Amino acid sequence: MRSVEDILALLGGAEAAAGQLKVGTEAVRKWRQSRSIPAKHWPVILAATGLSLADLTSAPTGATAPSQDTTMPNLPPDGATACLVLDDGSVFWGLGIGAHGTQVAEICFNTAMTGYQETLTDPSYAGQIINFTFPHIGNVGTNVEDMEGATPAARGLIIKQDVTEPANYRATLHLQEFLKRHNIPGISGVDTRALTARIRDGGAPNGVLSFPADGRFDVDALLAQAKAWPGLEGMDLAKEVTARQSYQWDETVWSWGKGFGKQTAPTHKVVAIDFGAKRNILRCLADAGCAVTVLPATATAEEILREKPDGVFLSNGPGDPAATAVYAVPAIQGVLEAEVPIFGICLGHQLLARALGAQTYKLERGHRGANQPVQDLTTGKVEITSQNHGFAVDAKSLPAGVEVTHVSLFDGSNEGIAAPAKHAFSVQYHPEASPGPSDSHYLFHRFVGMMDKAQGKNPAA
Ligand SMILES: NC(=O)CC[C@H](N)C(=O)O
Numbered sequence: 001m002r003s004v005e006d007i008l009a010l011l012g013g014a015e016a017a018a019g020q021l022k023v024g025t026e027a028v029r030k031w032r033q034s035r036s037i038p039a040k041h042w043p044v045i046l047a048a049t050g051l052s053l054a055d056l057t058s059a060p061t062g063a064t065a066p067s068q069d070t071t072m073p074n075l076p077p078d079g080a081t082a083c084l085v086l087d088d089g090s091v092f093w094g095l096g097i098g099a100h101g102t103q104v105a106e107i108c109f110n111t112a113m114t115g116y117q118e119t120l121t122d123p124s125y126a127g128q129i130i131n132f133t134f135p136h137i138g139n140v141g142t143n144v145e146d147m148e149g150a151t152p153a154a155r156g157l158i159i160k161q162d163v164t165e166p167a168n169y170r171a172t173l174h175l176q177e178f179l180k181r182h183n184i185p186g187i188s189g190v191d192t193r194a195l196t197a198r199i200r201d202g203g204a205p206n207g208v209l210s211f212p213a214d215g216r217f218d219v220d221a222l223l224a225q226a227k228a229w230p231g232l233e234g235m236d237l238a239k240e241v242t243a244r245q246s247y248q249w250d251e252t253v254w255s256w257g258k259g260f261g262k263q264t265a266p267t268h269k270v271v272a273i274d275f276g277a278k279r280n281i282l283r284c285l286a287d288a289g290c291a292v293t294v295l296p297a298t299a300t301a302e303e304i305l306r307e308k309p310d311g312v313f314l315s316n317g318p319g320d321p322a323a324t325a326v327y328a329v330p331a332i333q334g335v336l337e338a339e340v341p342i343f344g345i346c347l348g349h350q351l352l353a354r355a356l357g358a359q360t361y362k363l364e365r366g367h368r369g370a371n372q373p374v375q376d377l378t379t380g381k382v383e384i385t386s387q388n389h390g391f392a393v394d395a396k397s398l399p400a401g402v403e404v405t406h407v408s409l410f411d412g413s414n415e416g417i418a419a420p421a422k423h424a425f426s427v428q429y430h431p432e433a434s435p436g437p438s439d440s441h442y443l444f445h446r447f448v449g450m451m452d453k454a455q456g457k458n459p460a461a
Pocket residue numbers: 124315316317318319320321345346347348388389390391392
C-alpha cells in the first residue's frame with residue numbers, strides 16, 4: 001500500500017518527466033482532504049504514476065482518510081462508461097447501454113421477472129429511472145405489440161448483467177437498439193441488490209444516470225444536478241404524457257395465434273380520462289364491451305358529460321396525485337354529482353379518493369413488481385397483482401360512505417375503495433396484467449355490472 005507522500009512524490013516526478021500531467025500535488029492534497037478531484041483527472045493520474053485503482057482506494061498510511069474514501073466515488077474504474085450518482089453522494093459505476101445521454105429522475109426498483117418492455121413504456125414511469133432486479137433484461141427482445149405507450153416513459157434503466165440476447169419468436173428489435181432509437185440511456189454492471197436495499201432502507205432517492213458520448217464524467221456536477229432536481233412530490237406529470245386530443249379505442253386484448261382483436265358490438269359507452277393510460281387497460285375495457293372515447297387529462301366535467309357516457313374510467317399515470325388533483329378533482333366531482341359510474345386504476349384510484357375527500361401520501365417504499373399480494377376484503381380472496389406506484393391513499397382519511405375494499409398484504413396500505421352510493425370504485429394496482437398476472441381482470445366486468453346497475457338493467461350486479 002502506498003502512502004499519500006509516495007503518491008505525491010510519484011506525481012511530482014511524473015509531472016517533471018512527462019511535462020504534461022495536468023494534475024499535480026495540489027490535486028492529490030485536495031483528494032486527501034475532500035475527495036473532490038474531478039473524475040476526468042483520475043485516469044491521467046493513474047497513467048502518469050503507474051498506480052492502480054487499488055493503490056489509491058486502500059487507505060493511505062498517514063493520510064487523514066476522508067469519509068467513504070475506500071469507495072473513491074469520483075474515479076471511474078477501468079472500463080466504466082456510465083455512472084449513476086444519487087443525491088446522497090453515492091456513485092455506482094458501470095457500462096453504458098442504449099443511448100448516450102444524461103437523465104435526472106427518481107430512482108425506483110421493479111422486481112417483475114417479465115415485461116420489461118411494458119414497464120419501460122408504461123407512462124406511469126415518467127420522471128423515473130428503473131432499477132430492474134431481474135437479471136435477464138433483454139431476453140425476449142422488444143416488439144411493436146408490447147408498447148404500453150407510444151414511446152418509453154421511463155428516463156433510464158439500471159441492470160446488473162449486460163443486456164441479454166433476445167431469444168423469442170416475437171422479438172423484432174434488440175433491447176439495446178430499442179433504447180437507442182428511443183433515446184433512453186441505461187447502465188449495466190450495477191449491484192442492483194445493493195441499490196434496491198438502499199432504496200428499501202432510505203426511500204427512493206433522486207439521481208442522475210450519465211452515459212456520456214465523450215466518456216468524461218464530472219461527478220460533482222452530476223451530484224449537483226441530482227440534488228437540484230425537485231423530486232416527484234408535487235410534480236404533475238400527467239399533463240406531459242396525456243393524449244393531446246380525444247380519440248376512440250376499439251382494439252381488444254392479444255391472444256395466442258390471433259394477436260389483437262377488434263371490438264364488434266360494444267354494449268356500453270365509456271369515457272376514459274387519459275392521465276397516462278396503458279394501452280392494455282383500454283383493450284380490457286374494449287374486451288368487456290365498452291366503446292371507449294379517450295379524453296385528455298385536463299378534460300372538464302362538462303366535456304366529459306357531453307359525451308353522455310354510461311361510465312367514466314380514470315386511468316393510471318405518473319407523478320404526484322396531489323398535483324394532478326388541481327384540475328382532475330373538480331372534473332371527477334362533476335361526474336360524481338351527475339351520478340355517472342366511475343372506475344379508477346392507480347393514479348385514477350388516488351384521484352377518485354381525493355375527489356371523495358380523502359388524502360394521498362408518498363409511500364416509504366413504492367410497490368413495483370408483478371407478484372404483489374392484495375386481499376379483496378369483500379370476498380376474502382387474495383389476488384396476485386401487478387403494481388407500480390409510489391403514492392397511496394390514506395385509508396384513515398376516507399369519509400363516511402367510502403369503503404376500503406382491497407389491502408396490500410405486503411404492507412397493509414390501501415389497494416382499493418368503493419363508494420357504492422355514488423357508483424364508484426377504484427384499485428391501486430394494475431388489473432390489466434401487462435405485465436403481470438391476470439387474476440384481477442374481473443374488475444373490468446365489475447365496472448360493466450356497475451354501469452348496468454346504475455341504469456337499472458341488472459340490479460343484482
Ligand atoms: N401506476 C400509476 O398510476 C402510478 C400512480 C402514481 N404516479 C404513483 O406513483 O403512485
